[in-house]
Amino acid sequence: MEKEFYIGYLPEAPAAHKKWVKKFLGILIIAILLLAGLLTFGQGMISKGIFNFGKTSELEGYLRMYPVPHLKVYNDKGIYGENLYKTVILTGAFKFGAEEIVKEIFEKNNKDLNDTGFYCQLNGTLIYNDGKALFELTDGADAYLKTLDIPDNILNDTLSNQAMIDGFNPYRLETTLKGEIIDPKCYFGAMKPGSGKVHKSCAIRCISGGIPPVLKVSSESTNQYYILFGEDKKSVSSDILDYIAEPVEITGRFEALDDWFVLYIDPEKAIRKL
Amino acid sequence: MSVGYKFIDWNPQKKKYDAVMAGCILLYLLAFILLNTMMFPEITAETLIIRATGTLAILMLHVILIIGPLARFVPEAKILLYNRRHLGVSMFFISAIHGIFSIIQYHGGGNENPIVSLFTSNMDYFSFVEFPFMILGFFALVILFFMAATSHDFWLNKLSPKTWKRLHMMVYVAYTLLIFHVLLGTLQNEKSLLGFLLLLLGSITVCGMHIMAGIKNRKEEQLFFKKSGEFELVCRVDEIENNRAKLFTFKGKSIAIYKYDDKISAVDNYCKHQGGPLSEGKIIDGCITCPWHGWQYLPENGQSPPPFQEKIPTYEVRVTKGLVYVNPISKGEGAAIKAAQIN
Incomplete structure (x- = not known):
């Protein structure tokens, strides 16, 4: 029997070819579904971080510039009746920090950047996960809505009035930590994934654009986050770009900033790749 | 055969081929998107697009590369060869969606031009593990672009069959770049070995079938x-x-x-x-x-x-x-x- 010969431009394929194609398609469809499943299940867990993209909200608190632009927000009462606060790190839109925006807001309100800040209401987009929050000032300096009177419960609390720009603090403890330098905006919700090799370039872009670098230190059960800042009270962003998204060891002195830690480092000596 | 050129010289079998191809592409995208939104409700649209198109493109490239040697062993598989260029062009467009979204997502909106950022943000060019994997995908996409753009008999005639064939053999360079793009990129973020094993299986299948087809050719030559x-x-x-x-x-x-x-x-x-x-x-x-x-x-x-x-x-x-x-x-x-x- 003569073998069939296939020519694509003829109206019909030979019978044996049609039969083979049907079998092949059956296998292909099963393979497509199987691979879609395997490639889905093969992915690691995706961050549960939230970025309220397109949905702005108002937030009030102490607007402060140091060590990074942030809003110190009243959160709750502690078990001894003391005020508890959250430090909400401020960022600009896209891959930019909030430093220039906050400077502009301070200037508009005739406030000194080196002062303790002032109580105001801002408009922006919330980013949050793992107990931490960031606030994107989506509309730039227009994010500033108004200056508010300090609520009584905060006015009477000495902690909220404490200056955060205190220079060298002898009570800061020196420590050496192992972790990964992340950009907090992406990590806590703007991007998935927001850390690791895939995200490395983006993190470099974000941190070089002014988003404060944060060291994520992971243990089996929890993560701790250290905002990296210079011992000389200057940003260390441009000095740590080569270390982003890689396992690193960093030595510095740390102190708490509400729900965060700040790690004061000398970038020339403090960091090494693992 | 070159008397005149049409953008696409449709015939019944090409239409069937393209309809089946589009159906398979849609099936994969729907299955992947549905499973991901069920398993990871927190996934964002842009991440889903990047992952769905990235995985689909690499799967399609494997199919494209396997068709050739498969036709050497199964004569009926020549039916898959006939309109393979439409498969290739579709694969390029899907890769381009993946590439464009990734560049916007990871390099756009910053203090540097996204294309400049692609080459300068991660400068670990001398480290295997930390190598900037995205540029491998970028160069693969450039090759796929030239292949897709010349994937027409007009260009075959203009460039001469020999040059055209050489250009289209660059698909193997693109394939190698993409394997390393995945290996040095997304697989480094995953703890599960499943993705790595699937990639390994795909590469062994592509290489193995080409080697077997080569051996068969040699045996048949007299x-x-x-x-x-x-x-x-x-x-x-x-x-x-x-x-x-x-x-x-x-x-x-x-x-x-x-x-x-x-x-x-x-x-x-x-x-x-x-x-x-x-x-x-x-x-x-x-x-x-x-x-x-x-x-x-x-x-x-x-x-x-x-x-x-x-x-x-x-x-x-x-x-x-x-x-x-x-x-x-x-x-x-x-x-x-x-x-x-x-x-």
């Missing part, structure tokens, strides 16, 4: 084995099926020797279109017909029937006492040579 003046003895007449050919090689030259209407003719083995193996073709309507896309040549002069103008080299043949002799020095492209009578 060498000229006895000289008779300028002519070489190649085989017995009854070793060639009627209306079919046998392949012979001589000093790197491949010659298809056809038997038809009690005659024997010899032509170059490679089709002028995309280098398809004419020795696997058939005589239809008196013409040698290429098994890949059906291009045709007259066996006695190697010329495509009018109005087509393609020509392939022809060779002198003699038949003596049931034995076929061929002069392996070609008489030139389209040279008319009287076929050797069997009886």
Whole structure:
């Protein structure tokens, strides 16, 4: 029997070819579904971080510039009746920090950047996960809505009035930590994934654009986050770009900033790749 | 065959091919998106697009590369070869969606031009583990762009089949770049070995099938084995099926020797279109017909029937006492040579 010969431009394929194609398609469809499943299940867990993209909200608190632009927000009462606060790190839109925006807001309100800040209401987009929050000032300096009177419960609390720009603090403890330098905006919700090799370039872009670098230190059960800042009270962003998204060891002195830690480092000596 | 060019020269089988291809693409995207939104409700739209198109593109590239060697083992698989260029162009567009979204997502909106950022943000060029994997994908996409842009007979004719074929062989460079793009990129973020094992399986399948097809080709090639003046003895007449050919090689030259209407003719083995193996073709309507896309040549002069103008080299043949002799020095492209009578 003569073998069939296939020519694509003829109206019909030979019978044996049609039969083979049907079998092949059956296998292909099963393979497509199987691979879609395997490639889905093969992915690691995706961050549960939230970025309220397109949905702005108002937030009030102490607007402060140091060590990074942030809003110190009243959160709750502690078990001894003391005020508890959250430090909400401020960022600009896209891959930019909030430093220039906050400077502009301070200037508009005739406030000194080196002062303790002032109580105001801002408009922006919330980013949050793992107990931490960031606030994107989506509309730039227009994010500033108004200056508010300090609520009584905060006015009477000495902690909220404490200056955060205190220079060298002898009570800061020196420590050496192992972790990964992340950009907090992406990590806590703007991007998935927001850390690791895939995200490395983006993190470099974000941190070089002014988003404060944060060291994520992971243990089996929890993560701790250290905002990296210079011992000389200057940003260390441009000095740590080569270390982003890689396992690193960093030595510095740390102190708490509400729900965060700040790690004061000398970038020339403090960091090494693992 | 190049008398005039249309953007796409549709025919019923191309339409069926494209409909099935589009159906398979949609099926994968729907399945992947549905499973991801069920398993990871927190996934963002842009991440889903990047992952769905990235995984689909690499799967399609594997299928594209497997079709060639598969057709060497399963003749019916030639049906998949016929319109493979549409598969390739579709794969490029899906890769481009992945690439554009990734560049915007990871490099856009910052203090640097996204393309400059692609090359300068991660400068660990001398580290294997930390290598900026995205540029591998970028260069693969550039290659796929040139392949997709020239994936038309107009360019085949403009560039010459040899140059066109060389350009399209770059798919293997693109494939290698993409394997490392995945290996040094997303797989480094995953704790599960599943993705790595699937990639390994895919690479072994592609490489293994190409090696096996190469071995099969070598086994099927028959060498000229006895000289008779300028002519070489190649085989017995009854070793060639009627209306079919046998392949012979001589000093790197491949010659298809056809038997038809009690005659024997010899032509170059490679089709002028995309280098398809004419020795696997058939005589239809008196013409040698290429098994890949059906291009045709007259066996006695190697010329495509009018109005087509393609020509392939022809060779002198003699038949003596049931034995076929061929002069392996070609008489030139389209040279008319009287076929050797069997009886």
